Each structure stands twice: as structure tokens, then as C-alpha cells.
Amino acid sequence: MSFTKVCTVDDLWEGEMESFTVNGHDILLVCAEGGDVKAFQGICPHQDIPLSEGKFDGQKIICRAHLWQFDACNGKGINPDDCALAEYPVKLNGDDILVETEGVAPLFAHS
Numbered sequence: 051m052s053f054t055k056v057c058t059v060d061d062l063w064e065g066e067m068e069s070f071t072v073n074g075h076d077i078l079l080v081c082a083e084g085g086d087v088k089a090f091q092g093i094c095p096h097q098d099i100p101l102s103e104g105k106f107d108g109q110k111i112i113c114r115a116h117l118w119q120f121d122a123c124n125g126k127g128i129n130p131d132d133c134a135l136a137e138y139p140v141k142l143n144g145d146d147i148l149v150e151t152e153g154v155a156p157l158f159a160h161s
């Protein structure tokens with residue numbers, strides 16, 4: 051496993067999301083309520099829309115295009131519930147946020 055530094059904790063406040071390209075992967079970093087940092091695929095599993103253009107309320111990521119919703123704790127679809135975001139392993143090293151991209155591929159859902 052090799053983790054790549056993406057940003058620092060100062061770049062991502064609680065309740066915020068931010069998109070990054072890491073080793074060719076579009077990644078959405080979110081800092082959920084409670085301070086947990088998670089990394090998910092940056093593109094909606096429905097169609098080719100960056101999730102960073104949507105909304106994040108601290109618990110749910112909401113795609114701007116058709117309002118699909120995803121749980122920021124685990125990437126699972128809330129509505130609809132038969133889809134999910136691929137999750138990337140995250141590690142903190144001091145103030146640095148690192149992500150592992152190897153072996154993770156974005157998921158796509160029914161249309």
C-alpha cells in the first residue's frame with residue numbers, strides 16, 4: 051500500500067467537501083460532522099457529473115444533476131439505495147491527509 055498526500059487538515063473543514071485528482075483518480079474528500087475524513091470517487095455513479103458541484107450537508111453528499119444522495123460515512127446510496135460510491139482508504143499523518151488509490155475503481159449504477 052502506498053499512500054499519496056492530498057492536502058492538509060487545514061484545507062478541509064468539518065462539513066466541507068473538496069475535489070482532487072490523485073494518481074489519475076478523481077477523488078472527493080469530505081470531512082463529515084464529527085471530523086471524520088473520507089475519500090470517495092469524485093464522479094457520480096449515475097452519469098458523468100462531478101460530485102463536488104453538488105451539495106454536502108455534513109452527512110449526505112447530494113449530486114446536483116438528479117439529486118442522488120450518498121452517505122458520507124460509507125458512500126452508500128441513500129436515494130436510490132441500490133448504488134454506492136467507491137471509497138478510498140484515508141490515513142492521517144500529522145496534519146497531512148493521505149489517500150491510497152491502488153486497487154480502487156469508481157462504481158457505476160443503473161441509469
Ligand code: FES
Nearest residue numbers: 094096097113116
Ligand atoms: S448524475 Fe448524479 S444523480 Fe444523476
